[in-house]
Amino acid sequence: MIRALVVGFATTLRHMFKPKVTVNYPHEKVPMFPKYRGKQVLMRDENGLEKCVACGLCAVACPADAIYLEAEENDGTVQAGPRYAKIYQIHKTRCIFCGFCEEACPVSAIFMGKDYELAVYSKDDFIWDKADLLVGAEVPKA
Ligand code: SF4
Ligand code: SF4
Secondary structure, eight states: OHHHHHHHHHHHHHHHTSOOOOOOTTTSOOOOOTTOOOSEEEOBOTTSOBOOOOOOHHHHHOTTOOEEEEEEEOOSSSBSSSEEEEEEEEETTTOOOOOHHHHHOTTOOEEEOOOOOOOOSSGGGGEEOHHHHBTTOOOOOO
């Protein structure tokens, strides 16, 4: 019994002087590892236009059938090419964060981001749309 107490106090003392590994979350955040795959990001080009050309390859590559998109003819104000994704959605509860969508994209329009704060209060927020995914988005919520 006494031996167990001594061992216990010794363990406590030993760890009291080691650097702490906990952080005061959510006020403090730890950086994610470089290869961490969090919430996706839809990119813009150097002119601020959407990079996605609505080819649908990401949706085809997705093993969880989590991506839904609708293509629209483009007048050059949204995207540099002839088509853009009028609707682009990722279903959060289906996504397994495998990164296949990023690998499949021929124009580097979608990237796995670092955001890991994915909890929501409403089932309506289970779907990310362009307003959630697009960098610098000024897209009205669908
Ligand atoms: S990360 Fe994987 S599961 Fe999630 S949307 Fe991309 S391809 Fe689908
Ligand atoms: S994100 Fe990439 S792969 Fe997916 S529809 Fe847009 S251009 Fe195609």
